[in-house]
Amino acid sequence: MTDVIVAALRGALATGSFARLRSFYAPEPVLESYVTGHRETTVGVDAIERSWARIAPGPGVETYFSVDVHPGGYDIDVQRTVRPTGRPERYLHRIGVVDGRVSRHIVYPSLPREPVRLLPEPVAKSLVAGSVGDLAHRGFSGATLMRARLASGEPVVIKHIRPGRDWLARASGDEGREGWLFVEGVYDRLPAQITTPVIDAVASDDGWVIVMRDVSGALDTVRHGDPVACGSVLLAAVAEMHRAFRDTRPSAVLCSPADRLRLFSPLRPLIERRGRDMLPKTLNTAWESFADGAGDAVADAVLRLVADPAPLLSALAAEAPATLLHGDYRPDNLGVEGGRVVALDWGLACHGPAELDFVWFLSNTAWAGDEARAALEAEWERVNGGHRAGLALDLAVIFHAVMGEVAFVMSEARHQPDGFPKPSAATVRWWLRRLEQAFERVGDLRGEG
Structure with a gap:
């Protein structure tokens, strides 16, 4: 059935006609589209067919296609050249399948791929x-x-x-x-x-x-390895980097904590409203998930700091020395080769407290049980000399939430179809507990408590 549904989608995109897909949808299917810049939900085959005219208007020539199969369906990345304008158009389709029929169809816009250019x-x-x-x-x-x-x-x-x-x-x-x-x-x-x-x-x-x-072999070592076992090597290496650059700013081009904090701001969808990038289009849904699901006390505390992060940034700077941060230290960007860690993608390299690298790593590594997160926190303590984590780590957890990453975890857990990679309910509960504990120890960052 997978091959048939995928072929039907490709045919629909080639012709610009939803008719090829109608018979593969379950009764009362749901279409979630982010193409217009925010989440739009459509229910029912007839309503979806009307929406299809806005999502993929007109026929097109396919120029790129890939599919990942999951237990609950498949992710399809497809780019086409729309006729007769010649405009490139790229969408990511997440298709949830139940009993051989499409029950949910999520469509994200994405920046079109460009051909190889002449090199300097x-x-x-x-x-x-x-x-x-x-x-x-x-x-x-x-x-x-x-x-x-x-x-x-x-x-x-x-x-x-x-x-x-x-x-x-x-x-x-x-x-x-x-x-x-x-x-x-x-x-x-x-x-x-x-x-x-x-x-x-x-x-x-x-x-x-x-x-x-080409370090693809080194990357596979981490991507296919146990997150806790790999974490021991990865955390030890980045801790050495943090120590080597402690209290120094090796380059003026490093991102500031203030800029990093605003990456996933609720304002980002408006700032990037004309762009085709996927992630900014999903941020409204992420922040809504956080506001609805975090509990009033935690949600209000975080959202106040989203509106005015100055107290958080001041507290973090006072509590922990700044150092060189990789900025995107997570398994997808890391490999192990000859006992050394190979780190890709330094585009978000920052100057700030080491704890920010660790909390980012923790969020992007352990989507399973509490045991993995506890083990990684213990490992972070060990590679930093056995010192118990203080307020700097609590402030980094709060920073992580104010930046929007906890909101993203909650949104993925809540909105992604079953059978696709997503954070577990236990992961969401853990982050909310950890965030609540951080606020209890740090106190009111407005200076009123």
Whole structure:
């Protein structure tokens, strides 16, 4: 049935006609669309057919397609060129299937992929002629990834970053942070336990071209490993980096905690309203899930700090020294190679308290039971000399919530169909308990308590 439904969707996108899909929908199916910039829900086959004319108007020629099969359905990433305008259009379809029929169909917009461009001469001269090709990937930023080979025969990955095309870059004040960190020698100053695959960075007319060793094997070690067992190595390495750069700011291009805090602000959907990026379109739903499900006391405390984060930022700066932060330290960006951690994607590298890297890692690593989260917190304590976590970690947990990550976890748990990767109910309860405990120990950050 999966192959038939997928084929029907591809046919519908090719013709612009929902009729090919009608027979595969369950009675009273639900369509959730974020195409217009916010969540719109439609129920029933007839209503969905009317909505389809807005979601995928007109026929199109498919230029990219991938599908991931899950127990509850499948994720489909498809790009097409709409006729007759020639406009590229990319959507992500999450299709929930019950008893062989589509019960939920979620459609997200995404930034269209762009073809490989000409590389700057210094990079092109270092490569084997004709070896450059597109690298299929599931990323949603404005970057283009390519495979190539150096003159030595070594395989490399080339990343073309364009800050003006990437909403995260715009939000974090990034003008090519990954490239600048290479040019300024920051990567060379990393301690022995952690490294980056970047071997060259060259400015281009619209951003930077980053040349990296192909470390896909190292990444698989983490992605397919036990999160707690891998966490021991990963946390020890990043803790060494934090110690090496403690009380120093190695580069002026690092993101500030204030900018990082605003990445997933409730205002972000309005700021990015003209963009095609997926995540900003989902933030309204995330914040609504948090406000509805966190409990009045916790929700009010967090939302007050969303409106005015100055007390939180001041308390965090006073409680913990600043250091170099990776900024996006999570399993998808990490590998282990020869006993060293290889860290990708330094585009969100920050200058702030080490605890921010750890809480981000914790949120993106342990979506299962409380035991994994407790084990990782204990490991963080151990690699930091056995010192019990103080208010700095509590403030980092609050920072995490004010930034919107707890809201995102709650929204994913609540809105994603069954049978797809998502946080468990236990994960949501754990974060809400942890957040409540943090506020109890920190007190009222408005200075009134």
